[in-house]
Amino acid sequence: MIDKSVASAEAAVADIFDGARVMIGGFGTAGMPDQLIDALIAHGAKDLTIINNNAGNGDTGLAALLKAKRVRKIVCSFPRQSDSYHFDALYHAGEIELELVPQGNLAARIQAAGAGLGAIYTPTGYGTLLADGKETREIDGRQYVLEYPIHADFALIKALHGDRWGNLVYRKTARNFGPIMAMAAKCTIAQVSDIVPLGALDPEGVVTPGIFVQRLVAIGNAVRAAA
């Protein structure tokens, strides 16, 4: 019998190593896997490269991981926010490396990694600072920039329901990067509100097929009951 569920968040992240590349789902705090991040902080892995849309909000989740100084580099599209003070302080102190990526290129590069593509040509960013020094090509009269896939050793994501084969469904806009990060990492760990019996998820409605998920942890009532 295949059962990808793991007893605890701590057990799920136990093999994340120093220097690992870790994708973390979420747009702001929606979809951020707080319990997995807390477990990662407790676990102690350091020198991490984190891939996320933002660079932490407030004092919890990714912001707490940054505050604990476990992150060497962050790859994101929108670090600066009203409540990104932990990142801001590290950045100004020169204690964190930032790779700034336009949001759609971030998504496309993550998706390219999951799909096994060697690179993509994207029109986004052409002629801007964020394409400086990058190879470009004209295709059918339009200019494109060569961008490489973003791979990761681990992805930490949050979904609503999962089953023991790793099939996932999400909740509202908390879906955001979950499905594509699940595809791009060697080991995807999902925290879910609950693990349902096989067959309980409508096969037509499965958003992330279980092949992309290696471990899942039931967190209990981590999200509000569906509104």
Add this chain to the structure above:
Amino acid sequence: MNKLTRDQMAARVALDIPEGAYVNLGIGLPTKVANFLPADKEIFLQSENGLLGMGPAPAKGEEDPDLINAGKQPVTLLTGGCYFHHADSFAMMRGGHLDICVLGAFQVSQHGDLANWHTGAPDAIPAVGGAMDLAIGAKQVFVMMDLLTKGGDSKLVAECSYPLTGLRCVSRVYTDLAVFDLGANGASVIEMVDGLSIDELRTLTGLSLNDATVSA
């Protein structure tokens, strides 16, 4: 002359959004346009974090942390709306499926170059988000901004001095003083507020400006 208020600018933009259009309203001033879309027309608002059919802010106490817009504010989903992941969301832009996006700007060039993500200040933490994807993705890119900075400099310029977001991507600019169409022939004035002349606009902007206003 009577400068348009921000609400009047938003109402003016809303007039150019037809029923059935798929529209992304950028963070900040463009968000106001939603308040002026006619209730009797169905217009699809997209939010790049992953929803189509975005509705207004929820009633107090009804906020759901899993249902937010690109500005991370709580919103609602209209009946018939749907959710999707980030790669699909940006395919909607980059793939040319969005009809209109409305963005704010630091500067727009007379040929449609857009600068709205970074002032270039050395100590500023850069952040780009979806600005570059929106700028080059939507079929039509509208900019909403005050024509002049607080210091009186025109934000519609011959060439942008701030770092660019996208090249030759803005088709129309709505300001508090005039509405401009942009293209290979430069900027054309299509509307002005009462009491303003095209020559005064040319002086304010330092641009030659084509007169495309239609007399009432």
